[in-house]
Amino acid sequence: MDIKFSAFLRTSYSSNRCRRNSAGAALLLAMMSLAGCGEQTAATPARAAITLPSVNTLELKQVPAYEHAQTFTGTVRAGNTTGLAFELAGKLDALTADTGDRVRKGQVLAQLDTSLLQAELKEITAALAQNESDLALAQRTLNRSEELSKESYVSAQQLDEVKGQQQSLQAARQRLLASKSATELRLQKSTLVAPFSAALSKRQYNLGEVVPQGSPVFTLVEEGNPKAYIGVPVDVARELNNGDTMPLTVGEQIFNATIEGISAEVNPVTRTVELRMSLPLDARVFNGELAYLDYRKTIAAPGFWVPVSALTDGVRGRWNIYVVDSRQDGKFVERRDVEILYTDKQRAYLQGALSGGERVVANGLHKLVSGQQVNPVSPVAAR
Structure with missing residues (x-):
């Protein structure tokens, strides 16, 4: 290789x-x-610890009764609110008061043109003077006729005619005096005066305008006599009496108002009975302001007060609360059905399967389910 x-x-x-x-x-x-x-x-998992949800609780305390508070609405009106008018028609010749003025009883507020009435009065005065002269002459003629009648120089017929003339002149004088009185009364009514001390809230006519008979020229609101008119249900009206003193709120002011009168009929629209209540004489209120009557009634019914936050809706329209149940293996929440008898803005008065001394969850119910184990903390006292 x-x-x-x-x-x-x-x-x-x-x-x-x-x-x-x-x-x-x-x-x-x-x-x-x-x-x-x-x-x-x-x-x-063997080393991790289970964290229980913490819940605020309160202790239930049973009370024998509760106070039912109701508020009824009405209006403030002066003891007298008057549309002041002339009793006869005429041209407005003078105005001595205006909107917003404070006027006293008897003060002159307006004046009609009285030229025609003054001329009529002069004419009547002249007729009276002539009547007095004619009446004096008729009286002297009657006296002479009566003397001559004694000597039969004047017949009975002539004497009766002289007496008739003298009586006719006397009747004419009475008519003239009545006409003079009527004219002077019309002159007097041509001046508009305040019937009571008041505030002038409105003026309807201006200088130079022709004012119809009976048409209000001013609206007067009496001062120092404020009233409140409140509508209440029939069952509440039966519980009240004249002279009862109750708290009445007008704006941000609270007064002790006294019932002066209770109407004898039910309003067909509101189905309420009207109360007439007097406010203190120095009450600074305006005509037409809203007034609120606070009415409280104690109702004997054992129950428990809880905050509204302790309530949750249940099945079939029932209301529920969560009660903390103490067991050997811990504390668990239990759902209970309750019946609400009364509520105010923050609390509810209820009855149900509850006992004094039990603790209920005060808030945060949306995080809980029945049977859940919890850790009760920060208990709050029931009021």
């Missing part, structure tokens, strides 16, 4: 053996690595 060819065979054999040795070593290292990983994975 050729010497060069023999050397080539030896070199090729050595290379192939080296490659096989390297591949075997790599395979051995991979198997050792997988074995190590398998041992570590199998050991991990």
